[in-house]
Amino acid sequence: MWRRFGDEAFTALVAVVVTVEAGVLLVLVLLLGGRATGLVGPSRVRGTLLAAIVSVTLGLVVLTVYVLAYQGISHRKELAFERSRSRWVGVWLDVLYLDREPPPPPLPHGAVAALLEVRETLKGIEGARVAQIVDRFGLGERFARGVRAPKISARLEAVEALAQARIPSALPDLIALIADPEHVVRVAAARAGVRTLAAVPPGQDRDVGAADLIQALEINQLPRGVVEEVLLLGEDAAPQLVGELLLRLDAPTASLKAGLNAAGRLQLFTFTDELIRFVDHADPEIRAAAFRAFRSIGYLPPEAEPAVMAALHDPVEFVRIHAARAARLLHVETAVPVLWKALGDPSWWVRRAAARSLVNLGEAGRRELAIAGAAHPDRYAREMASQVLRDADALLTPVAGVG
């Protein structure tokens, strides 16, 4: 629930109380002015002052009573709602697992909430059966109408319900809502859209939906963080979404960064060949994101190996850092000499990344790091090698009394 009941009543009550208080204070000010000029007697001022104090007190009492009553009633309503929802979850599970008939329409609020929660939790065959029940009660159409409501809270309620229901037919409405004038609605619609897309069966409909969703995110310029979150929420549809970003030649830079980060975080192995295209991109953030993605996926295609070695000499520090981290994916014979050189990088962060990559190469890398700690020509490289080796040994050595 985005907002609890009683907003209008509370606003009206506060407006009445403040208006009355302001009126009383205005009269008091006028009387005090009259008293100062001798036009009004002291007894009338005292009477009005007393009336002002009483009215302020009454106003505070009225507001306090309202807030306390509101909290009490809200609490009781929420408890009743939770009980109803819990009971209805049992009813829907009976329908699923005991083949009971669904109850006749119309469904009470608790039944709808419980059905959506069950739908949100289940996928697979049971999830599809719940989706059929949602469809049977016409809930998709009801929520789709809600996304066109004039009130923001009503639109958000409808979007949240659609995100739970994941009804494929609602996807166009959700994509259209990404152009909503309110930012909060746009973000909610994007999240609901991707969760709905995940429920669309693989095939042309999902591909078209992914393209439309990505286009809507780009046209409406949602922040990169939101785009990345949407990609991560894509579940089974994530490859289509990431593909829409990485396979297009005209994708904006922000979209590319989001796509590369998502490819890495979701470990989408199928995109490793596409990532090669970005290792020498003009934007250093794109280059760094490509190396980061390789490292997260844990695989470096042979065609990308020269780029990793070259990027260890990139003029931009954070590109060298990510290249040094990705270098652990090179063959040991190739990785050891280039990481040895990177240990002498002017940047502390690159030296550290290179040393850690050597540790991750296994015995050969640790041996090289030990030699570097004693014999690297660069003093800072020697210090970093020794420190990272000590850290790695500390992690491997059990501490007495632990474990």
Added chain:
Amino acid sequence: MSDILVIEDDPVIGAILDRVLSHAGHAVEVVRMLSAGREVLELRAVDLILLDLNLPDGSGLEFLRVIRQDMHLQTPVMVLSGMRQEDHIVRGLQLGADDYVTKPFSPLELVARVDRWTRV
């Protein structure tokens, strides 16, 4: 029939897990707090623990560390997690979780995984 302890604070997910696993022939006990889970484990052995990561009285990861390192239990543990908690999943596996299930989950897949860990 296997004895499964579910530690999950969301009543809806708890009820669904209870029904799905009971329907598959397992004995299920659902508790909403880590403290209650620990009490159950101190009283009796179970065949599998289904553990949510975010619970009202603490982190499921810390609980995992406690049952592995302090209580020395080798009971299989399946972590329940949202897709966005990939770092938690990795940490959970490092701390000794045997498997993980992401939400939303397929009941058929869940039962298959549970059967795999509870098979004698």
